[in-house]
Amino acid sequence: xxxxxxxxxxxxxxxxxxxxxxxxxxxxxxxxxxxxxxxxxxxxxxxxxxxxxxxxxxxxxxxxxxxxxxxxxxxxxxxxxxxxxxxxxxxxxxxxxxxxxxxxxxxxxxxxxxxxxxxxxxxxxxxxxxxxxxxxxxxxxxxxxxxxxxxxxxxxxxxxxxxxxxxxxxxxxxxxxxxxxxxxxxxxxxxxxxxx
Ligand SMILES: CC(C)(COP(=O)(O)OP(=O)(O)OC[C@H]1O[C@@H](n2cnc3c(N)ncnc32)[C@H](O)[C@@H]1O)[C@@H](O)C(=O)NCCC(=O)NCCS
Ligand SMILES: Nc1ncnc2c1ncn2[C@@H]1O[C@H](COP(=O)(O)OP(=O)(O)OP(=O)(O)O)[C@@H](O)[C@H]1O
Numbered sequence: 295x296x297x298x299x300x301x302x303x304x305x306x307x308x309x310x311x312x313x314x315x316x317x318x319x320x321x322x323x324x325x326x327x328x329x330x331x332x333x334x335x336x337x338x339x340x341x342x343x344x345x346x347x348x349x350x351x352x353x354x355x356x357x358x359x360x361x362x363x364x365x366x367x368x369x370x371x372x373x374x375x376x377x378x379x380x381x382x383x384x385x386x387x388x389x390x391x392x393x394x395x396x397x398x399x400x401x402x403x404x405x406x407x408x409x410x411x412x413x414x415x416x417x418x419x420x421x422x423x424x425x426x427x428x429x430x431x432x433x434x435x436x437x438x439x440x441x442x443x444x445x446x447x448x449x450x451x452x453x454x455x456x457x458x459x460x461x462x463x464x465x466x467x468x469x470x471x472x473x474x475x476x477x478x479x480x481x482x483x484x485x486x487x488x489x490x
Contacts, residue, residue, distance in 0.1 A: 298481075
């Protein structure tokens with residue numbers, strides 16, 4: 295099985311590109327979705343989060359804005375939150391890989407692929423990237439986003455330039471969806487030619 299690691303900084307287009315791989319018939323593990331499931335109604339991570347970040351959970355899940363305000367811009371707090379969530383995300387990812395073990399290729403869509411070492415288990419790494427002004431415009435258009443929050447999140451992530459340097463393939467998302475779709479197709483076709 296070929297394991298493709300897909301990553302990129304905030305707003306660079308990971309989810310969009312992941313959906314394009316899915317449409318091409320390649321199963322995708324979505325680490326952000328796994329995190330949200332752990333934090334949703336009855337989520338397994340809620341008691342541990344409440345124990346450290348009191349007042350950030352409720353019966354139906356998590357006050358995301360409240361918790362985000364406590365961890366983005368506070369590296370020690372973010373580390374504590376990651377220590378709760380990442381082992382559980384790792385479990386969900388292992389289950390996904392076991393479930394799809396007979397597939398020829400899968401995509402792991404993981405925001406912190408390079409930061410947390412997930413790239414080591416991948417046969418191919420892909421970074422989605424767009425110019426900073428495109429990224430900024432996309433992110434600031436999101437409800438509840440502020441310049442300060444965007445800056446704090448960017449600071450907690452590996453810089454785009456370094457991700458691009460480390461990736462096997464860079465997929466541009468700043469020049470329209472068609473250009474991006476063609477780049478995804480090129481990867482899929484290359485894998486098929488190589489027997490995946
Ligand atoms: C703090 C939380 C509740 C804030 O939720 P909110 O809905 O406001 O933001 P969202 O999850 O959409 O994230 C916004 C942006 O921040 C990025 N981000 C999230 N967590 C992290 C992190 N630990 N380090 C760097 N960037 C992060 C996301 O990739 C995204 O680009 C949430 O981000 C969270 O639980 N993060 C910790 C889990 C984690 O590490 N996720 C990353 C993938 S496993
Ligand atoms: N060619 C393109 N490829 C990818 N995304 C695009 C493209 N053109 C526009 N976008 C837009 O960019 C925005 C960000 O995309 P997306 O939600 O996929 O990013 P993301 O990397 O998953 O974000 P985050 O890390 O914050 O969760 C979306 O509104 C999407 O519609």
